[in-house]
Structures are given as C-alpha cells and as structure tokens.
Amino acid sequence: MKEKSLAAALLDKLETFLQEQNFGDSPKELYEPITYILNLGGKRIRPLLSLMAYSLYKNDLEKMLGPAAAIEVFHNFTLMHDDIMDEAPLRRGQATVHEKWNTNVAILSGxxxxxxxxxxxxxxxAKHLPEALRLFNKTAAEVCEGQQFDMNFESEEVVAAGDYIQMIRLKTAVLLGLSLQLGAVLAEASPEDAQKLYDFGVNIGIGFQLKDDLLDVFADQSKFGKQVGGDIIANKKTYLLIKALELAKGSDAEELKYWLSKKEFDKEKKVNAVKSLYERLGIKALTEAKMNEYFEEGFRQFNSIQFKQAEYFNELRQITQDLIHREK
Structure with a gap:
C-alpha cells in the first residue's frame, strides 16, 4: 500500500477534527447550513497551508488544528455571503445555501x-492569542474590503490594472498569506520567516487568481470542469479584459465595445470573438508574464526561510507548484 503524503496525513487529521466539531443543533435551520457548506468538498487549501507552515518548525500539530479550522470556517462563511451577493445558484456543483434554504437563513447562518x-x-x-486575533481581524476586514471593491467594479466603466490587482490581493490573496503566517507565528518561527511566508502566500494568491482569469478563457474545456468563457459572457472585469480595454485601438476597440454593450447575443459567438481579440492583442502572454512575476516573487520569499523540517518545506513547495500548473 502506498504511504500517504505528508499533506494527505495532515488533511486527514484536519477532516477528523472538523467532523468532531458540534457547531450547534437548534434551531436546525441555523446550524444545518454550516455542516452543509463545510461538507461540499472544498480542497481545504488554506488550513492545509497553516498546518504545513506550522510543521516547518514544530511537531505538536494538535495545537494548530483549532486555528487552522478557524481559517477554513471563516473562508466558508465568506463564500456563503458572497453567494448571496452574487445570486449564485451553485457552489462546488451543489445548491448554494440561500437556494437550498433562503437568503435570510444564509445571512444568519453565515x-x-x-x-x-x-x-x-x-x-x-494563550501567549499567542492576542497576535493571532490581531492578524485574523486585520485579514477579515481586508477580505471584506476586497469584496466591496469587486462589487464597485461592476458599475465602473474603467478599472485600472493596478486597482484590480489590489482587489484580488484583498479579496483572495491575504487569506492565503494569513494561513501561512499564522502557522509560522504559532510555531514560534522568527518574525522574519512569518513575514516571508505571509508574502509568499499573498504573491501566489495573486498569481492563482490571474491563473483563474486565464483558464476561464483559454482552458481546455474537457479539463476545465465549467464553461470556458464565463467571464467573457458576464463582462467580468478580469485582468484580461482590463488590459484589452487599455490596449485596443481602432477596429479592435470598436469590436470590444460592441460585445460589451450587447444585451442579447450568442454566447459561443461572443466568447470566440473576444478570445480572438485577446489573441490579437497578446493578452494571454501579458497575463502570463504578470502571473509569473508574482509566482517568482513568492518563491523568492519562500526559498529564503530558515525552516527546521525539510520534508515539509519540500512538500509545501510541491503542493504550490502543482496548483500553479493545474489546468482546471
């Protein structure tokens, strides 16, 4: 029998810990949605990063399970409320909480x-709790700021590329940074290492979102798992669209404006037309270059930490590389 990877062993411990939690029973409409969303099959990337970061320095993993689970529960809370704001019918292929119950239940349960x-x-x-709370609260507020910027962008005609990067830094990347930083802080790593791991998480988090933007347009449909071109259909202001609006001139600018303004259209035709326009403008290469810039900076930070357990360092690097090279 093949031996489990370090990451798989950590995830098993985390999953057991989460299943043992009694979040509450009555009224069931308040508590059932918590168990429901936590069991929808998320990858548990954030708590895994916390556990891996802790294991770079210490072996007594049980002390980290509660804080790592806190990050996962917080992340799913944000998803529950984001789904309401986005009026999303599905989450991980299943009905969202507000669809399965109703909006008021989803708000209160969240x-x-x-x-x-x-x-x-x-x-x-106890000795680490004030710092843990400070870091957690700072990140929680930043995630909300990022969500508000994202909603603001929906009604703004022009969004600068730098503003978009700042939005995804707040909405997505800072929680990855916190996950790693918290593990390091609670394992009593040096402040320098804790900061480097935070910076690593933030940089790869930005890179991951740019990768998602790319995959939405250029992924192999058979591997992607959802409709390719969803962002194009929705006129979502991704890095690709922002750069296209910035660079398109003449007939390209007119064509892009046409598709963005059209209310009724053939979805496949729109996706193919905008994708072709992106290819003419070199948007894929530009986005890949920006994405790789963040990945490279992240690994520069990561490779300079003074870890104690090399096997966790190597596995954490491998996990991150696998995420970078994913096709869905």
Missing amino acids: DVMLVKAYDLLLQTE
Missing part, C-alpha cells in the same frame, strides 16, 4: 459561522 470561527481561534495557546 453570521454564526463567523462566531464559530472565533471559537476555534480561541484554541490558540
């Missing part, structure tokens, strides 16, 4: 999820 995340964070050792 609220109590945030409370339960703090309950889990309170399992942090």
